[in-house]
Amino acid sequence: MKNQSITLSTAVAFAFMGAATTASADTLRLLTWGGYAPEEVVAKFEAETGHTVEVTKSNNEEMIAKLRATGGGGFDLAQPSQDRIAGPQQEFGIYKPIDLTKIDAAQFIPSMLEATKINTTVDGAVYGVPHVWGTSGLVVDTKSAASVQDYTDLCDADVAGKVSYRLKRPTLIGFAYAMGLDPFAAYGDEAAYSDIMSQVEAKLIECKAGVKTYWGGGDELMGLMRSGEVVASMAWDTGGWKLNADNPDITFVAPASGALGWVDTFVLPAKGKADEAAYAWINFVMQPEVAAMITAAAGNFTAAQGADAYAADDLKARYQASFPPEAIDNIKWYPPVPAGLEAIEGGVLDRVKAAN
Amino acid sequence: MRNEAKLGLALLLTPLLLWLSLLIFIPHVDVFLVSLRERVGVGTYETSLANYLTFFNEPLYLWTFLRTAVMSVLATVITLLIAFPVSYYIAKMVKGRVQSALFLLCLVPFWVSELVRTFGWMILLRETGVFSSLLQFTGLSSGPVEMLYNDGAIMLGLVYTSMLFMVVPLVTTLESLPDEVVEAGYDLGGNGLSVLREIIVPHAMPGIVSGCIVVFMLSLGNYLTPTMLGGKESLWFTELIYSQFIVRFNWELGAAFGFMLLILSSAIVWGMLKLTGQSLEKTMG
Numbered sequence: 001m002k003n004q005s006i007t008l009s010t011a012v013a014f015a016f017m018g019a020a021t022t023a024s025a026d027t028l029r030l031l032t033w034g035g036y037a038p039e040e041v042v043a044k045f046e047a048e049t050g051h052t053v054e055v056t057k058s059n060n061e062e063m064i065a066k067l068r069a070t071g072g073g074g075f076d077l078a079q080p081s082q083d084r085i086a087g088p089q090q091e092f093g094i095y096k097p098i099d100l101t102k103i104d105a106a107q108f109i110p111s112m113l114e115a116t117k118i119n120t121t122v123d124g125a126v127y128g129v130p131h132v133w134g135t136s137g138l139v140v141d142t143k144s145a146a147s148v149q150d151y152t153d154l155c156d157a158d159v160a161g162k163v164s165y166r167l168k169r170p171t172l173i174g175f176a177y178a179m180g181l182d183p184f185a186a187y188g189d190e191a192a193y194s195d196i197m198s199q200v201e202a203k204l205i206e207c208k209a210g211v212k213t214y215w216g217g218g219d220e221l222m223g224l225m226r227s228g229e230v231v232a233s234m235a236w237d238t239g240g241w242k243l244n245a246d247n248p249d250i251t252f253v254a255p256a257s258g259a260l261g262w263v264d265t266f267v268l269p270a271k272g273k274a275d276e277a278a279y280a281w282i283n284f285v286m287q288p289e290v291a292a293m294i295t296a297a298a299g300n301f302t303a304a305q306g307a308d309a310y311a312a313d314d315l316k317a318r319y320q321a322s323f324p325p326e327a328i329d330n331i332k333w334y335p336p337v338p339a340g341l342e343a344i345e346g347g348v349l350d351r352v353k354a355a356n
Numbered sequence: 357m358r359n360e361a362k363l364g365l366a367l368l369l370t371p372l373l374l375w376l377s378l379l380i381f382i383p384h385v386d387v388f389l390v391s392l393r394e395r396v397g398v399g400t401y402e403t404s405l406a407n408y409l410t411f412f413n414e415p416l417y418l419w420t421f422l423r424t425a426v427m428s429v430l431a432t433v434i435t436l437l438i439a440f441p442v443s444y445y446i447a448k449m450v451k452g453r454v455q456s457a458l459f460l461l462c463l464v465p466f467w468v469s470e471l472v473r474t475f476g477w478m479i480l481l482r483e484t485g486v487f488s489s490l491l492q493f494t495g496l497s498s499g500p501v502e503m504l505y506n507d508g509a510i511m512l513g514l515v516y517t518s519m520l521f522m523v524v525p526l527v528t529t530l531e532s533l534p535d536e537v538v539e540a541g542y543d544l545g546g547n548g549l550s551v552l553r554e555i556i557v558p559h560a561m562p563g564i565v566s567g568c569i570v571v572f573m574l575s576l577g578n579y580l581t582p583t584m585l586g587g588k589e590s591l592w593f594t595e596l597i598y599s600q601f602i603v604r605f606n607w608e609l610g611a612a613f614g615f616m617l618l619i620l621s622s623a624i625v626w627g628m629l630k631l632t633g634q635s636l637e638k639t640m641g
Contacts, residue, residue: 064605065605168603213505214588227484342603342604342605346600346604
């Protein structure tokens with residue numbers, strides 16, 4: 001009996017060790033957004049490098065929550081937005097610095113690489129490099145809601161009951177800009193930021209009666225817009241372009257007060273085990289041809305130098321229609337969110353949700 | 357021999373104890389410890405009751421909890437009122453294959469996940485949905501009707517989701533009621549109402565109590581149904597916990613909310629049992 005159990009436990013121990021060795025170096029556990037790691041790209045990468053890739057799809061908040069729960073373990077490469085790197089790093093220490101010598105900098109658009117490096121620097125170390133960028137603004141059915149040109153137009157009486165937006169921080173920021181305030185300038189000053197947020201809160205409560213519902217995910221928004229139940233909404237540019245492909249009346253509009261620009265990055269989780277594979281993946285997907293494949297899948301453009309040449313013509317046409325040159329200059333890029341601001345925004349969002 | 361029996365018992369108990377301690381007890385202790393931390397600066401924490409004070413000092417959170425509790429009680433009562441006649445019919449009025457078939461019909465919706473069922477209701481209730489189109493087609497309504505995103509839709513979803521958990525215990529207890537007892541009630545001059553009040557309901561009490569507890573707890577802890585069917589008007593307590601953990605990175609407050617939910621919901625169940633003169637022992641025994 002005793003001997004048997006010893007044999008059994010050794011067998012179990014060996015099984016675990018076996019599992020541990022197979023899960024090392026060559027498996028890249030990628031925590032990313034839907035569309036950022038299309039099947040064909042993964043297959044090409046696996047064929048070229050011999051590494052295998054496990055893709056987990058997520059969003060900004062979940063990525064940080066997952067990494068926080070494990071102290072930065074469980075994944076080898078993650079893709080949060082650049083404004084969500086410095087704050088969580090200071091607060092939770094979930095990332096590790098990027099070794100820039102292992103990155104082929106020539107593949108990146110220089111201005112984007114520099115901006116991201118500055119935004120993701122904590123204590124002199126760089127934690128992120130840019131990958132995919134895009135904007136959020138308005139998706140409008142131009143036939144029935146042409147009057148909607150800015151975030152605050154969503155409160156107009158003539159579209160009441162037919163508008164939607166997310167109850168999340170981009171909405172607070174967007175409304176603040178549309179109301180003539182400058183929330184990004186107040187990031188460093190908690191009192192000033194609280195003041196701006198309370199003005200936005202009053203506005204959002206005033207607008208609530210005319211909102212159909214607060215959408216939670218991209219698919220929900222697509223359903224609302226396609227069925228015509230909603231004619232104007234806050235949304236990502238890709239969402240608008242996707243809808244435009246089905247129904248030419250619906251398109252993405254850069255708001256008068258400026259679209260909000262985000263950059264999703266590559267970061268290394270603190271306890272990632274396959275750094276070599278992670279660097280290989282970064283250098284692989286930043287090649288112009290591969291970056292164009294990701295643009296085709298995700299709908300957004302990347303920070304890869306020269307990838308535009310490979311992008312599909314209809315996507316380029318939609319991009320140019322939504323973004324005349326002055327709208328591009330007017331994009332408000334998210335600066336890093338200082339730790340603790342979420343608590344102020346959280347209170348505002350809770351009160352708006354509870355208001356009648 | 358004796359030792360072997362002991363060993364056997366220990367081995368049999370091990371999975372249960374491991375499950376209880378690793379998946380239930382330790383996480384609860386951990387959540388409790390997290391709820392006692394207060395963030396005082398970047399990455400620094402102190403032990404304090406600040407998170408619990410936030411719950412009591414911010415009327416919004418207390419109000420949300422009350423709303424959730426009242427809606428859950430209401431959902432429980434409605435579920436009971438609908439499920440009782442249904443269960444009585446299944447347990448007493450029909451026999452054999454019809455009985456099994458009806459019982460199976462109650463079960464069938466639960467073969468698909470809650471998410472799919474909720475999406476089903478969304479398709480039925482939305483402005484461009486089935487009911488709205490039907491009303492317009494029959495001329496009962498001149499324009500599209502929005503039935504989603506309000507308290508009524510949440511209630512509908514909650515009752516629908518919990519129906520089975522009320523029907524099963526009721527059918528089981530009602531089946532154990534001998535027909536002769538009901539007949540004797542009528543023979544002794546009782547009418548339908550007095551037989552129901554004096555014989556059927558008292559006999560079914562354990563089933564009613566256990567069904568009500570399960571339905572109440574399920575409604576209180578439901579996340580999906582209120583969020584999806586309630587839309588902008590949802591405001592459910594579990595939603596607050598989720599947003600503290602995932603959206604706000606405020607695990608400390610989220611953990612405190614989680615513990616308050618556990619304590620307050622237990623208190624409500626205990627209070628209801630006292631109020632109706634029932635006890636858990638009677639229900640279980």
